[in-house]
Amino acid sequence: MEDTIFDKILAGDSPADIVYEDDYVLAFNDINPQAPVHVIVIPKKKIRDFIKLQESDLQDIGLFFQMVSKVASSLKLDKDGYRIILNCGKNGQQTVEYLHAHILGERQMSWPPG
Ligand code: 5GP
Numbered sequence: 001m002e003d004t005i006f007d008k009i010l011a012g013d014s015p016a017d018i019v020y021e022d023d024y025v026l027a028f029n030d031i032n033p034q035a036p037v038h039v040i041v042i043p044k045k046k047i048r049d050f051i052k053l054q055e056s057d058l059q060d061i062g063l064f065f066q067m068v069s070k071v072a073s074s075l076k077l078d079k080d081g082y083r084i085i086l087n088c089g090k091n092g093q094q095t096v097e098y099l100h101a102h103i104l105g106e107r108q109m110s111w112p113p114g
Helices: 005-011 055-074
Strands: 018-021 025-029 037-043 082-085 101-105
Touching (some): 005 037, 018 055, 037 055, 055 101
Antiparallel strands (some): 037 101, 082 101
16 A cells, blocks of 8 residues: 555655654644644554554554543643544545544634534
């Protein structure tokens, strides 16, 4: 499978405004922010697809969500809250085929989403 833009950012082959990094995840500002804070978090161990999540992915996805929570706290979003989004497939309007979480914060969200 072809590398996605997120593979390239992780490899250092494409620039990104990195806000958090550890052994497990990389977090960077979205190029087209939809909130005052809009960060993309990717697992360093690639999980391609949430829709086809395997039982063998469960430990990795659990760790990933723990790290997403940690990234949000590191951005000081834990007091007022934030929104986590996983766009999945065509109807979910996923554009990058590398599992990633959007963290949106520093504004009041509305419901339903668009
Ligand atoms: P998706 O629609 O797949 O859930 O989200 C992909 C996100 O990646 C979009 O919000 C888009 O703005 C962001 N994005 C796409 N290309 C780049 C890039 O080159 N750099 C950064 N920082 N974000 C990107």
